[in-house]
Amino acid sequence: MSDAAIFAISLGVTLVGLVISWGAYRRRGAGTGMRGAALSLVPLAAAMTGVTEFFVDLAFSPVKWAGVAVAGLAVLLYMTSGAMLSRRAGTEGGKSGKSGKAAEGGAGRRSAGRGGKPKGAVEGPAQRGGDPEMAEIEKILRDRGIS
Numbered sequence: 001m002s003d004a005a006i007f008a009i010s011l012g013v014t015l016v017g018l019v020i021s022w023g024a025y026r027r028r029g030a031g032t033g034m035r036g037a038a039l040s041l042v043p044l045a046a047a048m049t050g051v052t053e054f055f056v057d058l059a060f061s062p063v064k065w066a067g068v069a070v071a072g073l074a075v076l077l078y079m080t081s082g083a084m085l086s087r088r089a090g091t092e093g094g095k096s097g098k099s100g101k102a103a104e105g106g107a108g109r110r111s112a113g114r115g116g117k118p119k120g121a122v123e124g125p126a127q128r129g130g131d132p133e134m135a136e137i138e139k140i141l142r143d144r145g146i147s
Contacts, residue, residue, distance in 0.1 A: 001056050010047035014040050 017040025025033025046052045058064045141147070 003053070006052050006056060007047050010043040010052060014044040017041075017043070 021036030
């Protein structure tokens, strides 16, 4: 398709969008009208920068479709490897002869539960006349091994 035809089509779409945006401005206010005008200018900007030519060529070129497929495969592989690496990093941290989950969960829970106080005892601000809700939150954090 020639540059003049692409520009004419983009200009027509932009003008129609601006007319619709004017109607939206009159009915719904300035914010909606401005958003519509911004979106209406996108086809004209795409034609002026050459992006439209890329998409027109893409629609009719099997080589460019193959390039898009390869790019999609690259993104898929990258995201999959990131998920695999984050899982591996999560299980390797803090291993000391035990499996990752036993080392993480077992030691923290045992030490948090050991104390001379009864299980339901609340310490902290509630005993000193503070906020009882904060004492509850502190107890939950202590039970989970977070200090």
